[in-house]
Amino acid sequence: MLYLFLRRFFVGPITKLLFRPRVEGLENIPSSGPALLVSNHLAFCDSVFLPVAVPRQIVFPAKSEYFTAPGLKGRLVATFFRSVGQIPIDRSGGRASLAALNTGLEILQKGELFGIYPEGTRSPDGRLYKGKTGVARMAIVAGVPVIPVAMIDTEKLNPPGTVWPQWLIREPGRRLPRLVRPGVSIGKPLDFSRYEGMERDRFVLRSVTDEIMYALMELSGQEYVDMYAEKAKELIKAGESVDDHIKPRLGDTKAS
Numbered sequence: 393m394l395y396l397f398l399r400r401f402f403v404g405p406i407t408k409l410l411f412r413p414r415v416e417g418l419e420n421i422p423s424s425g426p427a428l429l430v431s432n433h434l435a436f437c438d439s440v441f442l443p444v445a446v447p448r449q450i451v452f453p454a455k456s457e458y459f460t461a462p463g464l465k466g467r468l469v470a471t472f473f474r475s476v477g478q479i480p481i482d483r484s485g486g487r488a489s490l491a492a493l494n495t496g497l498e499i500l501q502k503g504e505l506f507g508i509y510p511e512g513t514r515s516p517d518g519r520l521y522k523g524k525t526g527v528a529r530m531a532i533v534a535g536v537p538v539i540p541v542a543m544i545d546t547e548k549l550n551p552p553g554t555v556w557p558q559w560l561i562r563e564p565g566r567r568l569p570r571l572v573r574p575g576v577s578i579g580k581p582l583d584f585s586r587y588e589g590m591e592r593d594r595f596v597l598r599s600v601t602d603e604i605m606y607a608l609m610e611l612s613g614q615e616y617v618d619m620y621a622e623k624a625k626e627l628i629k630a631g632e633s634v635d636d637h638i639k640p641r642l643g644d645t646k647a648s
Contacts, residue, residue, distance in 0.1 A: 415445045417578030426500040431541040433509035435550035438543045445576040452507040453481035500534045511621045520614035521621035528600035532591040537581035542611035544575030
């Protein structure tokens, strides 16, 4: 299979040689059987570093535009995404969201690993944003272990607006560039079997999603923002501050 060939002889060796990613918690990945890997999403290269770190193949959903671009460049991009285990998903919502859910369930029913980013898109500023409940619905229906995975410092290698990770990073105040080693921290599996048959309860879905996001926050050390990342990107594009639109949580107080 092209995926295994590239991971073992091309993408894997080059990634490990150039970036020397730090990997913790591999013992939490089952040696066989299905599991849902849920990760924060800092950069485009997350979908490269995570599959390289895990010895088993991971299937990831990727937006369908990556697979439909015209010309030679478009075909090369589509081939690359397929080679690293990604499948096209329509993220427009509605029936498309149901199709994405069913695709994930089919992968898990085959006994494979399925990876998903609960935030739905990359973080615009390095913080952890509110998770979408589709991840909870998939976890409950599939009845498989949910393994939180934190990507660390990948946004420094692959800032917004860039496609490929940079080997050396230049920072203000430093005369010479430095090498940033990205991290992959794999947490202990979460069990949501107690919610079996409750995948239509929106309160259960939100509770499960929030538990997953809390686990990611603990693993990654990121600040949590109670807002969807897509909304944050819209605010930033409009020149507004995300912090000015964050609703205070229960118990929060503002200085008078």
